[in-house]
Amino acid sequence: MTALESGATELEAPFDISPLTPSIGAEISGIDLREPVDDATLAALRRTLLDWKVLFFRDQEISRARHIAFARRFGSLEIHPLTPKEQPDPEVLRIVHNEDFKGSENIWHSDVTWRPEPSLGSILRAVDVPETGGDTLFADMGAAYDGLPDDLKEKVCGLTAVHDFLHAFGPIIPAEQHEETRKKHPPQEHPVIRTHPETGRRLIYVNAAFTDHVTGMARAESDALLNFLYTQARVPEYQCRFRWQRNSIAFWDNRICQHYAVSDYWPQRREMERVTICGDRPFFTP
Numbered sequence: 001m002t003a004l005e006s007g008a009t010e011l012e013a014p015f016d017i018s019p020l021t022p023s024i025g026a027e028i029s030g031i032d033l034r035e036p037v038d039d040a041t042l043a044a045l046r047r048t049l050l051d052w053k054v055l056f057f058r059d060q061e062i063s064r065a066r067h068i069a070f071a072r073r074f075g076s077l078e079i080h081p082l083t084p085k086e087q088p089d090p091e092v093l094r095i096v097h098n099e100d101f102k103g104s105e106n107i108w109h110s111d112v113t114w115r116p117e118p119s120l121g122s123i124l125r126a127v128d129v130p131e132t133g134g135d136t137l138f139a140d141m142g143a144a145y146d147g148l149p150d151d152l153k154e155k156v157c158g159l160t161a162v163h164d165f166l167h168a169f170g171p172i173i174p175a176e177q178h179e180e181t182r183k184k185h186p187p188q189e190h191p192v193i194r195t196h197p198e199t200g201r202r203l204i205y206v207n208a209a210f211t212d213h214v215t216g217m218a219r220a221e222s223d224a225l226l227n228f229l230y231t232q233a234r235v236p237e238y239q240c241r242f243r244w245q246r247n248s249i250a251f252w253d254n255r256i257c258q259h260y261a262v263s264d265y266w267p268q269r270r271e272m273e274r275v276t277i278c279g280d281r282p283f284f285t286p
Contacts (some may be wrong), residue, residue, distance in 0.1 A: 013044040019052065024140040024242030024257070026052035031250070033060045033070055042073055045251075049121070050199055054138045054240065054259075061247045062125065064089050064273065071123045071275040078119060078276045081165075081185065095272040096121045103270065105265035108139065108233040109209030111254050113274065114165040116188050120279035123251045124272055133265035136250065137241045139258045142203040144232035150250050158284060159192040160215045161206050161226070191217055191284035192229070196256055204229050205282060217229070230250060231260045236254035255279060 013028040026048065049055055061069070068091050071077055092226060097103040111119050129143045166184040176183065192214065194205035208230045214222040232238070240251060
């Protein structure tokens, strides 16, 4: 769905919108996030996020406090369990890769789908970037759903799948802590096809990082179905690609986007800071 189809136009926004592709990704200019965002601009950003699924901003040298304050205008903020407890600003998740710690987020995923109420979206700022490489790709999972054959749509609508924190993070958590971790973050069941709570659009809501199996389906059949649905994020027509610069920001709607952080820059350094906005429980509308 484009901006015109949803009833919003670029002329209504107090900033400039430059789409990266016909359906996903737009670069926003004419706005300084170092300053508080007024209500009219906030409403326009909300509309534009729904239209383009991920928004990109350049040259935004904001403090962590301003980063947090901007994100909080869109809702309550979550604290990721991997954030160090002694950190003074727990809303900020620091993601640092260098010669000693190679990037591992190079898998298509939506963030925190292992939560009962996965996030609305994330706002990610580039603190330090490699000279080349380290791009992030985003996929429109609404367009991916639209591209499914009609018989498969009929099959998957109404199914649910289990999402598990340990599916991705298990290898970095000591085995003796797995049971306690699962008590804190038990597996969650979400619809395979989700209805977007604001636009009403249907979208594929399973991802290779956190989804474990389709509920009530034999493992072999579940794996085959999930693997096919995972591959839909890889279709170039559903994607946009963002090349980071220092102080660039990406703000994505985690309810409809999947993303993939390209890990092609080792041993160069890449440091990012993410603030994430709480969402609601996924549902499917027949």
